[in-house]
Amino acid sequence: MTERIQEFLRNRRNEGHDVEPCLVVDLEVVRDNYQSFAKALPDSRVFYAVKANPASEVLSLLASMGSCFDCASVAEIQMALAAGASPERVSYGNTIKKERDIARAFALGIRLFSVDCTAEVEKIARAAPGSKVFCRILYDCAGAEWPLSRKFGCDPEMAVEVLDAAKRLGLEPYGISFHVGSQQRKVKAWDRALAMASSVFRDCAERGINLSMVNMGGGFPTKYLKDVPPVVQYGRSIFRALRKHFGNQIPETIIEPGRGMVGNAGIIETEVVLISKKSDEDEVRWVYLDIGKFGGLAETMDESIRYAIRTPHDGAEMTPCVLAGPTCDSADVLYEKLPYPLPVTLEIGDKLLIEGTGAYTSTYSSVAFNGFPPLRTYHI
Amino acid sequence: MTERIQEFLRNRRNEGHDVEPCLVVDLEVVRDNYQSFAKALPDSRVFYAVKANPASEVLSLLASMGSCFDCASVAEIQMALAAGASPERVSYGNTIKKERDIARAFALGIRLFSVDCTAEVEKIARAAPGSKVFCRILYDCAGAEWPLSRKFGCDPEMAVEVLDAAKRLGLEPYGISFHVGSQQRKVKAWDRALAMASSVFRDCAERGINLSMVNMGGGFPTKYLKDVPPVVQYGRSIFRALRKHFGNQIPETIIEPGRGMVGNAGIIETEVVLISKKSDEDEVRWVYLDIGKFGGLAETMDESIRYAIRTPHDGAEMTPCVLAGPTCDSADVLYEKLPYPLPVTLEIGDKLLIEGTGAYTSTYSSVAFNGFPPLRTYHI
Incomplete structure (x- = not known):
């Protein structure tokens, strides 16, 4: 308050x-939150989850601060672009997309798409040729107050097949994504997910697919009744997990805070x-x-x-x-x-x-x- | 279809x-449904539950057929009036109303209000003096596919106090209402509720409060996957229950179909x-x-x-x-x-x-x- x-x-x-x-939303708090994320995870690109609050004032502020945008629909992509983001700062992060919406996004300049099955890869290959895709893997979200269902993502083994299909169809298999569950209060939740991610990286490498990005999703909590750890603790814990599981080959990383940015x-x-x-x-x-x-x-x-x-x-x-x-x-x-x-x-x-x-x-x-x-x- | x-x-x-x-809504089906209700319960006034589908086409059709309207807010009251209903065919059927909204409804000519506690009676006495009120009683809704919580209504004993307060404050204690639960597939559900209603009528009469109306709510089902009894069976069952519990002093009755009218x-x-x-x-x-x-x-x-x-x-x-x-x-x-x-x-x-x-x-x-x-x- x-x-x-x-x-x-x-x-x-x-x-x-x-x-x-x-x-009533205080944009000064949003500004502070963005800066905290940027400081806590200096090597990660921030893709704000537009669905959390797509108000043009929020989007314009974040665009001016250098944020990227995770969008769930063409309408959200248009809002992010209207707020001043260039297309390369926008991802179409919904794993469920109509092929004509993929084509519309492609026409708007979007080249980064989320997938979790081969059928979605096929749509993107047709409607957004040559684009980058990342595959979402299932993660069980223990410790989250708003745990996610199995709706998004696939088993890690299937992720390898999905990324292989992407490569065969002329797309760029860019990386993988996961989500530790919304309002995740356990800073260590990312550790187990990053272990899974590194194992998918290795399995892909064995097939000659060199992934370069891990999208670590959102899940960063906001304070409701209980206290939550500050974002700097998440940053430290995530950095340790990245070192542990990826050694000296730390990939590019993305985070997608929504609740943590505006809640x-x-x-x-x-x-x-x-x-x-x-x-x-x-x-x-x-x-x-x-x-x-x-x-x-x-x-x-x-x-x-x-x-x-x-x-x-x-x-x-x-x-x-x-x-x-x-x-x-x-x-x-x-x-x-x-x-x-x-x-x-x-x-x-x-x-x-x-x-x-x-x-x-x-x-x-x-x-x-x-x-x-x-x-x-x-x-x- | x-x-x-x-x-x-x-x-x-x-x-x-x-x-x-x-x-896509076929208004011919709505027309048939209205006629079925009117035929199955010829002595009941039909108050269509506007919240089920407030499209102006639906409201205008029903207004032209003689329907009354159960409204949840001032906006719904305005829609019903705009569709051609006169104010005496409209009830403000939400038990939760701001006092200034009661005053707005009163200014629009509304004289029939729902209550389930003394505090609400006091608001109506101030903002809509002399109006008719009916008190909603709690009912446990066994057999309904969308059973209602305890959100609306009060115990029958408290209903007597509430109606007594209404009388003392210059309102007209008009009757009681109940709701057997939405998508109620047991035609006998109304029997037990009407038994409760008649007992409140008697308790009120002992205090010199003569109620004249029972609002039997909605709950009439529409066909989803399972077959549902035709409305004529509900009508027969309800009429039998009215005779059983009210003898030869059958009160005025109201029904409030929503789902059953447009589903x-x-x-x-x-x-x-x-x-x-x-x-x-x-x-x-x-x-x-x-x-x-x-x-x-x-x-x-x-x-x-x-x-x-x-x-x-x-x-x-x-x-x-x-x-x-x-x-x-x-x-x-x-x-x-x-x-x-x-x-x-x-x-x-x-x-x-x-x-x-x-x-x-x-x-x-x-x-x-x-x-x-x-x-x-x-x-x-």
């Missing part, structure tokens, strides 16, 4: 514009719409906010991400609350299995601040579910 | 407009973007579509709603597939715990038709997650 955000919210309230929830830069202001109990005997109060799962807080799915929440009554006695959103959807409940402690003095109409909401909020917002408008955002 | 939708999709394809997924009227056309395996040994193929959880299929959450899917290869041998969406989000997987059988001959680029998608799809769509545009919709 920065002074700049506090002042912005104060002014908004004074002008009477606080009738809907909003996200702690944002605050959502929300209003308490209702406080109630279901019966006179109930211990737990229900607190309903004007934002929920469908208004931007999708990452509370399965109560995965537990945000820190500030209230005007902090310091008062706390009682457990079920926290829910404003829609007529019974699934729109944020925290229930593990109730959230909030002050007993909390009142209808109070404004709450949900911290660490700069990433994966604004674009998750539904178009108009229950008639509620998408989350309003301000980047200051 | 109607002839009209088939023809529409054929034309769209011939014109080359099929580059993105889309939802089977819609088809989503989607494209197969990628088919792959994670390793050579894997039995299960991964099939990636250009629509997923964040493009409109939010109800596949926890694999709750299992849609019927048609392919151009129906009749061929089937193999189990994990079905996933196109975003870089590992949670964007539709069916994995119980893999979905699809033809072995399925190919990248094939168009699939997802049936029963007229409800709870278009507005759930995210604004721009991963840069993908919201679901395109056509109401024909």
